Amino acid sequence: DADVTQTPRNRITKTGKRIMLECSQTKGHDRMYWYRQDPGLGLRLIYYSFDVKDINKGEISDGYSVSRQAQAKFSLSLESAIPNQTALYFCATSDLAGGMGEQFFGPGTRLTVL
Amino acid sequence: AQSVAQPEDQVNVAEGNPLTVKCTYSVSGNPYLFWYVQYPNRGLQFLLKYITGDNLVKGSYGFEAEFNKSQTSFHLKKPSALVSDSALYFCAVRDWGYGGSQGNLIFGKGTKLSVKP
Numbered sequence: 659d660a661d662v663t664q665t666p667r668n669r670i671t672k673t674g675k676r677i678m679l680e681c682s683q684t685k686g687h688d689r690m691y692w693y694r695q696d697p698g699l700g701l702r703l704i705y706y707s708f709d710v711k712d713i714n715k716g717e718i719s720d721g722y723s724v725s726r727q728a729q730a731k732f733s734l735s736l737e738s739a740i741p742n743q744t745a746l747y748f749c750a751t752s753d754l755a756g757g758m759g760e761q762f763f764g765p766g767t768r769l770t771v772l
Numbered sequence: 773a774q775s776v777a778q779p780e781d782q783v784n785v786a787e788g789n790p791l792t793v794k795c796t797y798s799v800s801g802n803p804y805l806f807w808y809v810q811y812p813n814r815g816l817q818f819l820l821k822y823i824t825g826d827n828l829v830k831g832s833y834g835f836e837a838e839f840n841k842s843q844t845s846f847h848l849k850k851p852s853a854l855v856s857d858s859a860l861y862f863c864a865v866r867d868w869g870y871g872g873s874q875g876n877l878i879f880g881k882g883t884k885l886s887v888k889p
């Protein structure tokens with residue numbers, strides 16, 4: 659969905675490096691999410707945000723941090739990347755007030771930590 | 773606890789045959805249910821949702837889903853499968869839990885659909 663963009667689309671990095679994944683949306687939604695996808699494990703929620711001042715931990719937040727710079731921007735950081743953080747990362751948005759919880763996903767970032 | 777189960781890791785179907793991808797759920801409030809599809813190297817795309825009303829919900833690409841309250845199921849169906857339907861399918865339910873997670877989606881682990889010519 660072009661309304662939710664993620665950069666970079668692919669990234670290869672080394673253990674111990676700091677990495678930032680960025681997400682931008684033009685949908686005007688308040689809620690934003692970061693998920694990681696691993697084969698056989700489905701989607702797991704890392705962090706979510708209701709607005710710029712509201713950040714919440716998800717199921718697997720250890721080793722990650724986030725920043726909601728504006729309503730439209732939500733970035734995910736790996737302070738010191740480790741190999742088991744190799745995964746596909748998705749950003750998503752939703753409009754809880756106007757919708758029923760339906761989420762809209764970005765194209766994903768494939769991260770490889772060597 | 774609220775949860776979604778997709779009991780099949782993979783479903784194999786011949787092109788032209790009907791397909792069903794199964795989903796069962798457990799939720800504390802009204803079941804708001806969703807299906808998403810993920811094509812290779814793409815993000816998740818919304819297919820359809822059930823909020824209220826008719827138990828048979830029609831969505832994108834000819835897919836439909838049947839809500840069954842007594843069986844707590846929301847199976848995805850298509851009368852005639854196409855090779856291009858081959859993808860990963862996720863079922864999700866709205867979280868009615870207390871606190872900040874309310875309104876989030878709880879996803880199943882996904883079912884890989886393979887449609888052979």
